[in-house]
Amino acid sequence: MATTIANPVSTKAKLLRAREASTKLALLSTNEKNALLSAIADAIETQSQAILAANREDVESSGLEGAMRDRLLLTPPRIEEMAQGVREVVALPDPIGETLAEWMRPNGLRIRKLRVPLGVVGIIYESRPNVTVDTAVLALKAGNAIVLRGGKEAARSNRKLVEILAGVPGVPDGAIELLDSSTRESVQELIKARGLVDVIIPRGGAGLIAFVTENSSVPVIETGAGNCHIFVDESADFDMADRIVINAKTQRPSVCNAAEKLLVHERLAEEYVPRIAKKLIEAGVEVRGDGKSRNLGAGLSIAATTEQDWYEEYLRLCMAVRVVANVDEAIAHINRYSTKHSDSIITSDEANARKFLCRSRRFRRSARRVRSSPRRATARASSWVNWSINGCQCGLTNPLSSSNSS
Secondary structure, rough: OOOOOOOOHHHHHHHHHHHHHHHHOOOOOHHHHHHHHHHHHHHHHHHHHHHHHHHHHHHHHHHOHEEEHHHOOOOOOHHHHHHHHHHHHHHHOOOOOOEEEEEEEOOEEEEEEEEOOEEEEEEEOOOOOOHHHHHHHHHHHHHEEEEEEOHHHHHHHHHHHHHHOOOOOOOOOEEEEEEOOOOHHHHHHHHOOOOOOEEEEEEEEEEHHHHHHHHOOOOEEEOOOOOOEEEEOOOOOOOHHHHHHHHHOOOOOOOOOEEEEEEHHHHHHHHHHHHHHHHHHHOOOOEEEEEHHHHOOOOOOEOOOOOOHHHHOOOOEEEEEEEEEOOHHHHHHHHHHOOOEEEEEOOOOOHHHHHHHHHHHOEEEEEEOOOOHHOOOOOOOOHHHHHHOOOOEEOOOOOOOOOOOO
């Protein structure tokens, strides 16, 4: 076994094991890491019934409802998506050993800048058992050990998943460690473990992220809660916009890269706002809007927004709509209310696309997308580079995604 999960084992003992495992993982070849990941994907599928049974106990005892219950829930299709996500990581290029820069000094000394593993990565997250697998396989792919501290509501699910992952032959002892989620002391121990843990990544709501970033003595890679925006520019293709907006809002509304806000250029708002509002309502979405949107959608059920709406991450079938004068006003709105996660522009104007990509002051830590659903900002396929070196994402990509990962 590659880990010990029983509570009597102290947090420090688990961190020491992870530190030792990180030196072994750093030496694994690409083929060795991919073989382990492929075996992990097979093991998840083979033991899916055990995973579902553990998750069923978590769900029944959690008392959670709505979006939080959906985040906790695993189903046979979600287990399959989990295994498929591992295979997607196998297909990714290995970031380790990549030459980032190389130069020669006047004295003949050759200097090379290489991508290397971080070492030990600590993850603090809430009721999302799929995060257990996503983060563990990303860490392994990049040659890192991982220490997981999940939410107490998912304790049985996480325990079973870590047991399966760590039990794959060849996974070094300590490579995947799970901390006790029944006490907050394990969080404090993890974020104060400077020297044993190299980086902490909090994944969850704004409160969790703020607590970790403000109290950790270990370096933190700050993620964002998901108040994600779509801006429909004046040159947008309506059919494409329809597909992207509906996908981004309805495909899985409880995850953090689901769209929450829709901004529409005023030159097409008269035609597009009632069109998309009607489609959203037909899809079961509660639509809220500013004064212009409500006037344009007269006769439709569009509730009035408040200032708080623009800050809120709904995590349900609800979307707020605002009419803006141009791309500059859209960018200003996003810079004010967005949470550094994922925002998209739908446009045929390449100048506006590049302005949108480059002018957000939060671009350094976020994903900006052109003609694409923010749901494409998946933890598996897009963020793997962050496990070896911090980065951001942007690009002109396909419009839709079927991923359930946030």
